[in-house]
Amino acid sequence: MVSEDLERVSADVCLSRGLGRSYGDASLPPEDQPNVLNTRLADRILSFDETSGAFRAESGLSLTELNRLLMPRGYFTPVSPGTSIVTLGGMVAADIHGKNQHKDGNFGDHVTSMKMRVADGSVIECSPTQHPDLFRATIGGMGLTGHILEVEFNLRRIPSQWIWQESRRIRDIDEFQDALEDAATEWPYTMGWIDCLARGKSMGRGIMMTGRWAESAEAPPKPPKKGFQPSLRFDWPSWVLNGLTIRLFNELYYRKQWRRKSSGIVSNQSFTYPLDAIHSWNRMYGRRGFTQYQCVLPREAGRSSAKRVLEVLTSRGGASFLCVIKDFGREGLGVLSFPRPGITLALDIAVRDDTQALVDALNEQVLQEGGRIYLAKDSFTRREHFEAMEGQRLDEFRAIRDRWDPQRRFRSAQSVRLLGD
């Protein structure tokens, strides 16, 4: 179901979805209620104050459109995920994080107010002070507290549309964590790419990228051009991405960074949204597709925890094409927000017959480390693992849902799998 008028059509629908950029089943309906509300036509900007940056829009507005309109005027979202093909509603519901998590937290930390349709049919405004329980459960609540109709948050001023980027070769996982920690004090944007196939001494080798907005004096005078956009028009046969080609790719990518350190000015588009440059890049993984697995390992688990999780992956030969590493600085505002202080690993995993077993093994390791997983990326986690990871947070989430939606009108395929309703 798709409509410009979310308020009119959302009354009897169990779930909203945005642009479907969550990897798993979060935006899919439960089997017995196949109707989902697609928000993408509800995309009007309702107010924008150029002096304060205060911004309000309907929840289906995409970040691509927001950037297209307001970046040239010097404004940018305070937090952006690694793709701009997401809606404001999806950014709130997943409480997304970006390369500046260590400094600026999650998207939800910047939301000042939301309009929602809740289970009893009413349409209400919620904020940190108005229905704060609903507000906190909706941020990171994966659509399970109601339909987000409008989102209000503050845009940031940016000096240019360019990023001063530095990238640096990293030898192993220990050096990586030190490097990220050092960079966190100095750089607003940091993240790293790991070659997941490197084992033994070089396990966790990769490239760290750090960036900051380029001042207008350093930036090229013209705005970045919308360059050539290659597109994958067909699914690659599944043999194309095998252990060998991934190894080759990773080796080349690692070697490309032939100087230990390099730096320069790049467009925000290529720094923040590298994958958006290849339309339908996911088809590389063939028809069975792939899944993502993203976990966070708390600081208390110590430096070696990341190594232990990577070992689970490499020992099972779970071919991962992209593995991203990033440090988190603080806990999110939402009851079920994913980030917490520590280190996060995001692994792309091509789906094979043994994927369930691999995810189970990863989850058991993450549980031992006291970590948790990111719902926006998950489609294989078992309920018992999720419950064990979330404990008290889940109790609080359930209590708020009991208050606002005792009959569980809001449901998704993911909620059936992980929450049992």
Add this chain to the structure above:
Amino acid sequence: MRVAFLGATKGMGRALARLMAERGDSLCLLGRNPTDLQRSAADLSVRGAGAVVPCVPCDLEKPGMFAPAIDAARAALGGLDAVDVTAGIFATQDELEADPGLAERLVHIDFGNTVLFCEAAKKGLLAEGGGTLCVFSSVAGERGRKPVIIYGAAKAGLTRYLEGLDHKHHADGLNVVTVKPGFVKTSMTSALEPPPFAGEPDAVARQVLRAIDRGTPVVYAPSPWRLVMAVIRALPRAIMRRVGF
């Protein structure tokens, strides 16, 4: 360009109004729901249509509102260069056959009242010394077809009216642009299965804006529909009786 726009709240109208706003045209929004009009006005204002985008109530089901709405738009914009009409409704042939009341409404809105609205718009534009009247009809008006008998008839009537208007007033400086969309993915058609050559509202809007700027009298959008309709118009009755489209 100063534009009075009936139907900018949704679909292709929203897309076209946004393109106009982004290049700095002045817009005045006409429509039936004042609070919803204000929301579109805010959106267009942020996109570049100026600090204030005036809104004027106008319901296609109430012909008494048409002339005053055009006058109000002229006053608010300090003149008038173009009137765009994307407003309209759609219902399937089955729905219309099952509900004569709905059929009556549809014929009124999409044909009779749209014609009356254009009469008011034409007067306003001619009083300004001419301008562009851009109206969305449909490829459904090109041939009597089983799935769109009533809707198609209303659009066929509208197309003929616009054609006559062009013949009569082109010399007076009135540019009539008749847009004939094929299948375009908007909420109007969201319940239908998209055929080949289904278009996106943004692409259609870009095509229509070009036509407005150049004064192209008839636009098929997306353009492959020009060919598709040429074929359908050429099919003999014996075949039209058999096929489902």
